[in-house]
Amino acid sequence: xxxxxxxxxxxxxxxxxxxxxxxxxxxxxxxxxxxxxxxxxxxxxxxxxxxxxxxxxxxxxxxxxxxxxxxxxxxxxxxxxxxxxxxxxxxxxxxxxxxxxxxxxxxxxxxxxxxxxxxxxxxxxxxxxxxxxxxxxxxxxxxxxxxxxxxxxxxxxxxxxxxxxxxxxxxxxxxxxxxxxxxxxxxxxxxxxxxxxxxxxxxxxxxxxxxxxxxxxxxxxxxxxxxxxxxxxxxxxxxxxxxxxxxxxxxxxxxxxxxxxxxxxxxxxxxxxxxxxxxxxxxx
Numbered sequence: 345x346x347x348x349x350x351x352x353x354x355x356x357x358x359x360x361x362x363x364x365x366x367x368x369x370x371x372x373x374x375x376x377x378x379x380x381x382x383x384x385x386x387x388x389x390x391x392x393x394x395x396x397x398x399x400x401x402x403x404x405x406x407x408x409x410x411x412x413x414x415x416x417x418x419x420x421x422x423x424x425x426x427x428x429x430x431x432x433x434x435x436x437x438x439x440x441x442x443x444x445x446x447x448x449x450x451x452x453x454x455x456x457x458x459x460x461x462x463x464x465x466x467x468x469x470x471x472x473x474x475x476x477x478x479x480x481x482x483x484x485x486x487x488x489x490x491x492x493x494x495x496x497x498x499x500x501x502x503x504x505x506x507x508x509x510x511x512x513x514x515x516x517x518x519x520x521x522x523x524x525x526x527x528x529x530x531x532x533x534x535x536x537x538x539x540x541x542x543x544x545x546x547x548x549x550x551x552x553x554x555x556x557x558x559x560x561x562x563x564x565x566x567x568x569x570x571x572x573x574x575x576x577x578x579x580x581x582x583x584x585x586x587x588x589x590x591x592x593x594x595x596x597x598x599x600x601x602x603x604x605x606x607x608x609x610x611x612x613x614x615x616x617x618x619x620x621x622x623x624x625x626x627x628x
Contacts, residue, residue: 352386353416355379356394360405360413362483371484396495421608437450437465437617445490448559452578453625461621466615481606488618503605508627510575510599512538514588520568524552526561537597538573545593575599577627601627 358368365376372379387394394409405413427552443454450472452566479485482501495504525547528539546573552570555561565572565585573596579585603622609615 348389352382352417353412353419355382356386356405356413357408357420358484358537359383359395360410360417363402363404365403367483379500400474420441427594436466436558437613439614440469440471441488441614441618442471442473442486443490443618444475444479446492446557447597448557448562448578449490451559452581453627457621457625460624461617464621465614465617468617470618481604487551487605487609488615490622491602491604492599494600494602496602501607501608503610505603506600507603507622508601510627511602512573512596512598513576513579514571514590514596515562515565515574515579515585516571516588517566517568518584518586524570526544526552526570526572527554528561529554531557537570537599541573541594605621 355368355372355378356375358371359365362368362371365379368379369376383394390408390412394412395403395404396406398404446455451474454472458470461468473479473486478491479489481487481489490507492510494506495502502574525542527542527547528536553564555564558574561572562574562578562582562585564570565574568580571588579587603619605615605619
């Protein structure tokens with residue numbers, strides 16, 4: 345039998361974690377055809393099936409596939425431990441780490457702060473995933489996540505810590521006189537604190553625009569389309585926005601920012617480097 349290819353074993357491991365070709369493809373950022381083809385090659389090398397069709401034609405791992413995936417997981421842990429040992433011995437943090445969060449945090453806060461991280465750890469590669477959907481850390485779709493609400497899932501496999509409390513403010517264009525309000529569409533989502541606050545005050549004046557995220561609301565306010573409720577950390581550096589003082593209205597809500605990491609990676613040198621960097625950012 346030929347030596348097994350680690351890249352093929354990584355695909356098998358992703359399949360074990362995601363329980364589908366599609367999930368494995370998302371984890372590894374390859375297409376489903378490649379997943380199926382490489383697993384077929386691995387099965388041929390072993391002269392034994394690694395996958396089987398289950399109920400509803402769902403592809404599952406055979407007992408051999410599950411056992412081999414467990415061995416691949418142990419190899420992955422060993423490789424990560426070796427990387428950390430090298431970082432300890434050389435003082436250099438290396439490797440790749442995938443961080444997922446909402447687009448406005450990536451664009452407005454993380455990217456401008458990247459020079460600090462790069463200067464401290466030039467051999468660390470950060471992959472920023474500003475995904476429209478929540479990537480699943482347990483399915484290995486990302487390594488660390490910043491969430492705007494405390495996650496209610498994860499069990500004992502994830503470490504969850506509040507990173508910051510984001511204060512909100514009311515903002516409009518410095519050049520605009522429009523008295524309308526910019527609202528948030530929360531269809532198919534848990535209502536945002538901003539939406540709840542706007543509903544409580546009865547949306548005074550007219551609602552000129554509805555958007556789905558904070559960055560769109562900020563740009564709309566900047567364009568003079570109305571007043572938006574925004575995180576202060578987003579609005580503070582946007583030239584052309586001015587704060588709106590409305591003492592007649594109820595206190596504005598706050599947003600909590602939570603950092604989530606898998607327990608298995610929490611002590612890795614690259615994870616500690618990222619968390620230290622996040623802790624050092626100005627979230628006020």
